[in-house]
Amino acid sequence: MSFDALLCDLDGVIRLYQPDGLADVERVHGLAEGTVTRIAFAPPLLTQAVTGVISDEQWQTRIAATLERQGTPPSAARELATAFVDAPHRIDHEVLELLAVARRRLPVVLVTNGTTRLESDLLALGLADAVDAVVNSARVGVAKPDARIYEIAAERAGIPAERCLFVDDSPTNVEAARAMGMSGIVYRERADLAHVIHPLAR
Template sequence: MIVPPAEARPFDAVLCDLDNVIRSYDMSRVAALERSAGLAEGTTAGVAYAPEVDLPLLLGRIGTAEWEASIVRGLEGRVPEPRARELAAAFAHAPFHADEAVVALLRRIRALMPLVLVTNATLRLDSDLAALGLADLAHHVVGSAQVGVAKPDPAIYAIAVERAAVPARRCLFVDDRAENVEAARALGMTGTLFREPADLRRALAPALGE
């Protein structure tokens, strides 16, 4: 493998999402609780990720406890309150893990160019990264709750580009949501929609000499 010289690379920085790219959640406990309560699987997620419930959390305006309370209110009338509280707690504190194949690829690219995590995340982001053993994965971390703006707002991309110290047109952006990738492309970045580690490998291959 011959790593191409910097001037021959198709991009000079990588901006990468966290959730559903690097980090995955185990929602088996939530699914089991929903089944036992007679709810369709995904009901709790639908409540928790509704913009009016989720966005205040992602912008750092509320914490996890307030988010849980909002989920409980959203489940009102569908299940008894004790079960709603159980579902909300299981969802808000679901265990998570990092995809080692993705992490390995990102560590390789980090050695060659700036790597910036750009994620819609809560105020727990730093502690979550530490729990994953990834506090040192990226050169910079741009979390929505810390900066007060969330993807796909162009402002969070501008912050990430500034941290990378590379023009937007020389950045590769990786995310699992199409609207976030399209927003990056509209700003001149190269965008990759992530579905599996092979997508990231293909995107990074020209810079890694593969």
């Protein structure tokens, strides 16, 4: 596979969430596992959050407000909303090493459906300098799988779309990238990325 820029997703590839922490908080407050995530990811709320129509703080407030309407006490609702956005996670440092290898030969751009807190998250995680550019949907006003976000990512890389490789754990997002003329990989495990990056080290 030949490409001149690597466009990579964040969550599910570099940042891996561990949902047990949120589930524990839900159980403490008598909620079924997944309740808060379903509220947070319900349209149009999620779309508003990841396209910057509302801030991350407003997203949390609306999550809490929905929980309150469903009978959760206000203090518990706020705790649950915070637990959702601060859910336990880890960084796959071996993936970061692969991206570092790729950066020696070509631009690497992070392309993520993020909220307005993404930049502070990247700083806190030590990822701000791990890529050459960041395309945060909340800052550009469009989210994957909208074609425009792929165009913006290619522009940030300075490489034509047809010479970009897009990596994401969502098949829908990868198919959208392919429709733009990009190469695409549906990420399932580290080996998926290693397979295309290791030849760059030769």
